[in-house]
Amino acid sequence: FYPPQEVVQKVEETLDRLRVIRGLTDDQVLGWEAQHNATVVLQAHLRYHLASRKLLERDRLGQRAVDWLLGEVEQRFEKSLVAAGESVGTIAAQSIGEPATQMTLNTFHFAGVGSKNVTLGVPRLKEIINVAKNLKTPSMTVYLQPDYASDDAKAKQVQSELEHTTLGKITSYTQILFDPDVRTSILEEDRQLVEEYYELPEDDFDSSRCSPWVLRIKLDNSVMIDKKLSTRFVGQKIVEDYGGDVQCIVSDDNSENLIVRIRLLRDTEAAEEGSPEVKEDEDDE
DSSP: OHHHHHHHHHHHHHHHHHHOOSOTTOOOOHHHHHHHHHHHHHHHHHHTTTHHHHHIISSOOOHHHHHHHHHHHHHHHHHOOOOOOOOHHHHHHHHHHHHHHHHHHHHHHTTTTGGGSOOHHHHHHHHHHHHHHSSSSSOOOOOOOOHTTTOHHHHHHHHHHHOOOOOGGGGGEEEEOOOOOTSSSSSSHHHHHHHTTTTTTTTTTGGGGEEEEEEEEEEEEEHHHHOOOHHHHHHHHHHHHHGGEEEEEEETTSSEEEEEEEEEEOHHHHHHHHSHHHHHHHHHH
């Protein structure tokens, strides 16, 4: 355990070594004031970000890491010092403009690449400068426990559980079909799926309640595998969301095409009114 008081002491010692004006003596009041004015913002910034609680509790840095961090701060401060009269405005503008242009080129070159789906270049720079609340491609950095951090499969599992997934993200395409026969299908591709589903029918299921219209959803196999989702889980969530108002038939996870067939279920009274027996009785009357 690294004592917090030692962190505070080392930060203060580092700040004392950050000198803009060299060789000051105790009687040079104006020189010390100029030194203070030149580094007051930097000192406040470093004291805020290098607070002992942040370094030890949040970032969990040890003694070697703290020493390395303070050494980097001091080294970069020394490299940033320039001679009097340097055209710092032009250099600052170039240091922003040149990388931003390069980021823009990289963004266009990586169009369509999955690993480059974050906002880069000038759009990202505008988000940073404007402190945008709604980012185009929000991202999150999560620090995992050692057991998960060293295992790609476990890390991927954590990512799939944290990431918000909607039905639209895993859908390849959708169709609305008129398929009046509930226990089979006009599509040869789905016929075996539907017939096998009704081989073990539910005792309380009334097929007359089913709508003749079917919403057929083809799921994206690669996205389903990437997010470690099963068709049964997707169908279960659809039924839970709509209660008893839909019937959902899903294909097996090992199928070549992952299909979800959804039918709306009518109320019992509406189903009886629309049944052929009820219509015949009304005609007799």
